[in-house]
Structure formats: C-alpha cells, structure tokens
Amino acid sequence: MTQPGFWDQPERAQTIVQKKKMCVQVVEPIDALQRLVEDGRTLVELGADDPTAVEADLEQVHAQITAGLDRLEFQLMLGGEHDHRNAIVTLQAGAGGVDASDWAEMMLRMYIKWAAKHDYEVEESDFQAAEEAGIKSATIVVKGPYAYGRLKAEQGVHRLVRISPFDGQARRQTSFASVEVVPELDDDLAVEIRKEDLKVDTFRSSGAGGQHVNKTESAIRITHIPSGIVVACQAERSQHKNRESAMKTLRSKLYQLELAKREAELAKFYGDRGSISWGNQIRSYVLQPYQMCKDLRTDVETSDVQGVLDGDLDPYIEGYLKQRKEAAKK
Numbered sequence: 001m002t003q004p005g006f007w008d009q010p011e012r013a014q015t016i017v018q019k020k021k022m023c024v025q026v027v028e029p030i031d032a033l034q035r036l037v038e039d040g041r042t043l044v045e046l047g048a049d050d051p052t053a054v055e056a057d058l059e060q061v062h063a064q065i066t067a068g069l070d071r072l073e074f075q076l077m078l079g080g081e082h083d084h085r086n087a088i089v090t091l092q093a094g095a096g097g098v099d100a101s102d103w104a105e106m107m108l109r110m111y112i113k114w115a116a117k118h119d120y121e122v123e124e125s126d127f128q129a130a131e132e133a134g135i136k137s138a139t140i141v142v143k144g145p146y147a148y149g150r151l152k153a154e155q156g157v158h159r160l161v162r163i164s165p166f167d168g169q170a171r172r173q174t175s176f177a178s179v180e181v182v183p184e185l186d187d188d189l190a191v192e193i194r195k196e197d198l199k200v201d202t203f204r205s206s207g208a209g210g211q212h213v214n215k216t217e218s219a220i221r222i223t224h225i226p227s228g229i230v231v232a233c234q235a236e237r238s239q240h241k242n243r244e245s246a247m248k249t250l251r252s253k254l255y256q257l258e259l260a261k262r263e264a265e266l267a268k269f270y271g272d273r274g275s276i277s278w279g280n281q282i283r284s285y286v287l288q289p290y291q292m293c294k295d296l297r298t299d300v301e302t303s304d305v306q307g308v309l310d311g312d313l314d315p316y317i318e319g320y321l322k323q324r325k326e327a328a329k330k
Contacts, residue, residue: 018145021145022084022146025075026075033068036061036065043057043061044058074318074321077322077324077325080149082148082149082183083148083149083152083183084145084149085183086183086184087142087148087152087184088141088181088249088252091107091108091111091137091138092104092137092177093130093176094157094175097166098130098132098133098134099160099164100175100176100177101130101133101134101136102133102175103160103176104134105133105134106134106160107158107179108140110308110311111142111154112311113310113311114311114312115142117311118144120142120143120147121144122140122141122143123140123143124140125233125249126138127139139249141184148184151181151317152181153320154179155180156179156280156281157176157178158178158179158282158284159175159176159284159285160175161173161286161288162286163288176281182252185252191251191258193250197225199223200222201220202219203219218238218239218242219242220234220242220243220246227257229253229254231246231250233246233249281296283316284296285309286305291304295316297320297323298319298323300315300319
C-alpha cells in the first residue's frame with residue numbers, strides 16, 4: 001500500500017485494502033491479548049509482597065482477557081469458505097398485506113443500523129416500493145470483513161406481531177417478511193450462465209434521480225429461466241453498470257444454488273422455501289400484547305425488541321453460529 005501508484009488502479013487497491021482489514025481483524029485481537037497477559041504478569045510480580053494491592057487490577061485484566069478470548073472464539077466460527085466476503089441481502093414482503101410491506105421496510109432499516117454498528121458500508125442495489133406503505137422487496141450489499149459470515153444467520157422468514165398502524169380498529173396483526181443472504185463473489189468465479197437462459201427486462205428506475213430517471217430505462221431485471229431466480233438493479237444511472245451489478249448478484253445466487261445440491265440446509269432453503277407465512281418463520285418479533293423477540297432455532301430471546309429493531313442482532317447471530325458449530329461436532 002505504500003508503493004507509488006498504489007491508487008492508480010482503484011479497484012485493485014480496494015481489494016487489497018479489504019484484505020488488510022481482514023488480516024487486521026485476526027492479528028490485532030491476538031496482539032491485544034498478548035499485551036494483557038504481559039500486564040497480568042507484571043501485576044503478579046508487583047503484588048508478590050502485597051497481593052491485595054493489585055487484586056482489583058488483576059480482576060480487571062482477567063475480565064478483559066476472558067472477553068478477548070470469547071471474541072476470538074466467535075471469530076473461529078466464521079471459518080466458512082465465503083464467510084469473509086461481502087453479503088448480498090434481499091428482503092421480500094410476505095403475507096400480511098400493507099403491514100408486511102411496512103415490516104419489510106422496518107427490517108431493511110434494522111440491517112442498515114446493524115451494519116453501521118460494525119462500520120460496514122451499505123450499498124442499495126434494488127428497491128421496489130409498495131403502493132401504500134413500505135416495500136415489496138429490496139436488495140442491499142453489505143460490504144466489510146465477514147459480513148456474509150455474520151448475516152447468513154438471518155436467512156429465513158421473520159414474523160412480526162403488533163397493533164397495526166394501518167387498521168382503523170387498532171387490531172393486532174401478524175405479518176411476515178423473508179431474508180435471503182448470499183456472498184458477493186468475485187467476477188472471475190467459474191459459473192456457467194448461458195445467454196439463452198436469461199430473460200432481460202429494462203425499466204425506468206423509481207425514486208429520486210431527476211429527469212434522467214424519468215426519461216431513460218436504465219434499471220435492469222434479469223430472470224434466470226432454468227432456476228427461476230430473478231435479480232434486479234437500479235442503483236446506477238448507467239444501464240451497463242446496472243447490468244454488471246445484476247449479473248454479479250445472479251452469479252452469486254447460482255453458485256449458492258450449486259452448493260445447495262451438496263448441502264441439505266441450503267437445499268431446503270432454495271428447493272422448498274415454502275411461503276413467506278405461518279409455520280416457516282425462524283424468528284418472531286412480538287410488540288403486542290407483550291414485548292419479546294425470540295429465535296425459534298436457538299431459543300435466544302430478549303424483551304428489548306426495540307433494541308433488536310435498532311440493530312442489536314449480535315446475540316442472535318452468535319447463537320446461530322454456536323449452534324452450527326456444535327452441530328458440526330456431532
């Protein structure tokens with residue numbers, strides 16, 4: 001990175017910067033633990049004659065070492081082939097009418113807030129607004145070290161129970177939204193995509209953008225006919241750039257589909273996802289008649305539902321990864 005002309009090739013430079021960030025995430029916690037151990041040894045030497053003088057400091061160092069080891073243990077859970085990559089997250093409103101569309105948008109906000117807490121960059125790839133409120137679907141790319149390794153825990157159907165703000169009689173409403181997460185793969189990944197298998201549609205982008213949005217069909221929707229996978233992108237002003245982004249997403253999803261043939265869990269997800277409705281949820285968010293957010297796979301739960309909706313997802317992610325780790329041992 002210190003070589004002259006490093007930034008002359010921005011894409012190559014960004015790739016190297018990302019690699020450095022991943023290395024730092026491994027090296028720095030270990031270095032910090034080593035320093036804490038040395039601090040502990042120094043305190044033990046200082047307290048040889050009067051242990052009570054250093055007892056409080058030793059307890060503090062011990063707590064810091066324990067917390068550091070817990071973080072390293074969590075890092076070891078992110079050892080999948082693609083865990084270190086960026087994540088492509090697609091949200092889709094399910095059963096529940098307007099409430100489901102609003103719920104999907106609430107979830108989009110939740111993941112954006114979670115990403116901000118981890119200093120991840122979020123890039124919007126596609127956004128389809130619903131007619132009355134909320135969204136029909138949205139796709140974002142969460143960029144940062146191990147974004148996919150963490151967010152893969154969120155894949156599935158999410159259920160919300162609350163008093164509907166769209167019901168004049170203030171009745172309780174249950175609504176659903178689904179989350180699909182795939183890793184953002186490199187352009188040189190060997191995935192065969194035949195032109196005759198693709199249906200490409202162009203349309204005008206929605207949302208802000210001025211006259212360009214209203215006069216040009218720059219947005220792209222690509223349907224992979226054999227698999228039924230549909231991807232769309234309208235984030236860029238250029239149709240060419242939107243096509244590149246959509247093809248990258250399609251390539252990632254097709255790669256996951258190939259892996260699904262070998263992995264039972266993913267095979268279930270892609271082969272028979274079921275409807276985005278009752279009986280398929282992985283997590284329930286209950287706002288009425290009580291406050292509870294519970295993951296039905298791991299039994300991790302909290303009464304601080306608002307905190308979860310504000311991006312406090314780490315306990316659920318860690319619970320899922322620990323469960324996967326234990327299952328792999330059996």
